[in-house]
Amino acid sequence: MNYLLDKIANAFLEEPLTQIVPLKGGHIHDSWLVYTSTDKKYCLQKINDLVFPNVGALMENIHNVCVYLNAHFPDQTNLVLLKTLHDQLFYHSDDNTFWRMFLFIENDNSQSSSTNLQRFYEAGRVTGRYNLQLANLPTHSITILLEDFHNTYKRYQNLLVNAICVSPEELSVCQKELEWLEKRKQNLSMIWDALRNGTIPWRVTHNDTKIENVLFDQKTGQGICLIDLDTVMPGNLLFDYGDALRSMTNSSIEDDTEPEQVHFRFEVFEAFTRGFISQVFPILNKKEIELMPYAPWIITIEQGIRFLQDYLQGNIYYKTKYPQQNLIRSRIQFKLADEMESAMDLIKISIQQIVTSVGEN
Ligand code: GN1
Ligand code: MG
Numbered sequence: 001m002n003y004l005l006d007k008i009a010n011a012f013l014e015e016p017l018t019q020i021v022p023l024k025g026g027h028i029h030d031s032w033l034v035y036t037s038t039d040k041k042y043c044l045q046k047i048n049d050l051v052f053p054n055v056g057a058l059m060e061n062i063h064n065v066c067v068y069l070n071a072h073f074p075d076q077t078n079l080v081l082l083k084t085l086h087d088q089l090f091y092h093s094d095d096n097t098f099w100r101m102f103l104f105i106e107n108d109n110s111q112s113s114s115t116n117l118q119r120f121y122e123a124g125r126v127t128g129r130y131n132l133q134l135a136n137l138p139t140h141s142i143t144i145l146l147e148d149f150h151n152t153y154k155r156y157q158n159l160l161v162n163a164i165c166v167s168p169e170e171l172s173v174c175q176k177e178l179e180w181l182e183k184r185k186q187n188l189s190m191i192w193d194a195l196r197n198g199t200i201p202w203r204v205t206h207n208d209t210k211i212e213n214v215l216f217d218q219k220t221g222q223g224i225c226l227i228d229l230d231t232v233m234p235g236n237l238l239f240d241y242g243d244a245l246r247s248m249t250n251s252s253i254e255d256d257t258e259p260e261q262v263h264f265r266f267e268v269f270e271a272f273t274r275g276f277i278s279q280v281f282p283i284l285n286k287k288e289i290e291l292m293p294y295a296p297w298i299i300t301i302e303q304g305i306r307f308l309q310d311y312l313q314g315n316i317y318y319k320t321k322y323p324q325q326n327l328i329r330s331r332i333q334f335k336l337a338d339e340m341e342s343a344m345d346l347i348k349i350s351i352q353q354i355v356t357s358v359g360e361n
């Protein structure tokens with residue numbers, strides 16, 4: 001066993017450790033599964049303090065949400081953050097690295113490209129339930145760590161600034177993508193504008209609701225809860241709805257290498273939306289219903305912008321395995337958004353039907 005990891009895990013746990021193994025996934029932090037002599041397992045994470053320089057505020061946010069959910073909804077499985085044996089929310093190691101630990105929740109997340117529609121209904125239910133259950137948590141109890149996180153238009157403007165700074169050769173590589181974005185730019189600020197002018201409410205939201213962040217029960221297939229609370233911030237449920245569908249309606253994976261292989265799965269969109277609206281219906285307002293069809297499209301384009309920007313900046317934010325990866329990732333998002341655009345009329349009809357049928361029940 002690695003001595004350093006051993007020492008760090010021991011900062012949180014009194015029980016003897018038996019094994020520590022790396023956990024795959026996540027673009028930002030590094031994770032390990034910690035086995036102990038008890039039947040409990042733990043998730044140890046090295047925090048990326050380049051992305052989250054204010055580690056204290058990050059961990060306060062996560063702690064506040066975990067405590068709130070466990071206090072108000074004790075009958076469901078919620079994420080549990082452990083404190084260090086010195087009662088701290090994270091461990092600051094001698095080598096100036098930052099660490100945290102969660103109770104590991106047994107789950108079956110192996111089928112991220114599943115075609116089982118019940119699974120997506122469940123993902124929608126658990127995501128909607130999260131939005132509903134946090135609806136009364138005051139937004140001022142959460143620190144904004146990543147300013148303008150889902151301000152899609154601002155991200156577009158930042159991308160243009162980056163595009164000006166690169167060489168003409170580099171720019172030519174993504175010229176097609178920039179032209180594609182230019183044609184759509186006026187619709188990118190719909191959600192953010194509605195938040196700013198008060199027609200939809202600011203609420204504490206998750207902001208990173210991709211399929212990997214939803215846990216499913218191994219035996220029943222039911223959704224358990226959302227994990228990865230790094231980005232809990234004031235937002236709107238449309239961000240969580242949109243980001244989840246960005247991730248889940250993709251017929252392939254985010255890290256595919258062939259944008260042409262990526263398709264929008266309408267049936268997944270419908271199953272997720274049914275589960276989601278079954279929960280959030282009591283808190284949905286008229287404007288949110290009106291904007292719902294556009295949320296997956298906007299957040300998918302936003303993610304494409306973010307990948308493309310990181311590519312132009314030299315891959316400093318997202319972990320990559322090869323230099324073009326963020327460029328390919330962005331093309332995949334734009335391809336998916338293109339297909340959402342083609343399905344927009346059907347998406348609108350479907351959302352209206354689901355809202356009406358949930359309202360009648
Ligand atoms: C990042 O690290 P991870 O995989 O949880 C990113 C999300 C993106 C996601 C795309 C703090 O999440 O916003 O949607 O990658 N997190 C941050 O896979 O930027
Ligand atoms: Mg995350």
